[in-house]
Amino acid sequence: MNAKYLKRGGYVAAALTVVLLFVFALQEKPVSVETAKVTKGDLIVSVEEDGKTRVKEVYKISAPIAGRIDRSLLDVGDEVMHGKTVVATINPLTTPFMNARTKAEALANVGTAQAAITLAEAQLASAKAEHKLARSEFQRAQRLNRTKTISDAQLERVEIDVTLMAAKVQSAQAQITQRQSDLQSAKARLIEPQLALDPERSEELAVRMISPINGVVLSLAVESEQTIRSGDLLVELGDPSDIEVVVDLLSTEAVKIKQGAKATLVDWGGKTLQATVRRIDPAGFTKVSALGIEEQRVNTILDLNAPATQLGHGFHLRAAIEIWHGQNVLRVPMTALFREGNDWATFKIVDGTAQLQKITIGAFNQDMAEVIAGLKNGDTVIQFPGDTVAHGTVVVAE
Secondary structure: OHHHHHHHHHHHHHHHHHHHHHHHHHOOOOEEEEEEEOEEEEEEEEEEEEEEEEEOOOEEEEOOOOEEEOOOOOOOOOEEOOOOOEEEEEEOOOOOOOOHHHHHHHHHHHHHHHHHHHHHHHHHHHHHHHHHHHHHHHHHHHHHHHOOOOOHHHHHHHHHHHHHHHHHHHHHHHHHHHHHHHHHHHHHOOOOOOHHHOHHHHHHHOEEEEOOOOEEEEEEOOOOOEEEOOOOEEEEEEOOOOEEEEEEEEHHHHOOOOOOOEEEEEOOOOOOEEEEEEEEOOOOEEEEOOOOOEEEEEEEEEEEOOOOOOOOOOOEEEEEEEEEEEEEEEEEEHHHOEEEOOEEEEEEEEOOEEEEEEEEEEEEOOOEEEEEEOOOOOOEEEEOOOOOOOOOOEEEEO
């Protein structure tokens, strides 16, 4: 009897075990998920873009005259002193070498000038002779006038002739002076380059460009000796301790920024720096992106809140400029959000299951979003929900 009951009990236990195993196999296994809490705190929305540093006041020194500049004695980074440091020395241009034709023409001009002097001297001799004759005629006329042989009018005409002849002599002398100057000019054209043979004379004629500020050399447009034109850029000077940051933003982003907004500077090789927006330029410019798309950009100028001696002119960095700052707002991670039709949604964990929850969000950045409606402080949401998570899915936090 006991063996019979034991046998039946074994059958019942085996059946119950099979049923339990079948139920367990049919039961939904929990999906392992990452979770996050809905919290309250500060939320900052910013615009991020690459920027670069620049000296606020860059002095560009240009050549006031054409000439030949000496090799620069300065290097980029060298210090300069106001009113003392010579940043460039410009020498006069040397006379160009003449070819056979040019030299022959110059020699012919010298011969022409010499002949003109000879002609002018002959004209002077003729004028002097005429003047001498006129004076003799005047003396005779005076004697005849005293005896009333000729009238006073005739005497006056003779006197005028003397004056005219004297003026003719002066004109001839002036002609000689002029022709002599022409000769000197013609001979000057025959002068070959000699400035290099006369360094003292070159030193007298040199024009020295003196630094207008205390600062350093930012760049050298001309390093070696060469011929320059008037207005050519020679050197750029500036004070690297007085720098600003310029960030070119899309015009659609620049309109969201206000003067005085806070900014954070990173990715420049040092610790994070704080800055303040000083100016948003009133005019934009067109810039072609890496994808070949024309974009309208606007320069935004930032001032550093504290000096950064490691930064210099033209250094690259990345700027995050604040456009909105919310305090003690309800926040949810952006990694927990997805689109459900035209709405934002998330999966909220309720009693171990994922519940689809549509929400309304306000401002957001790449990390967090402001919750306007749909969630409350302390709610647990699923981050990075995949295809394995749906409404009602049993989940377990990792």
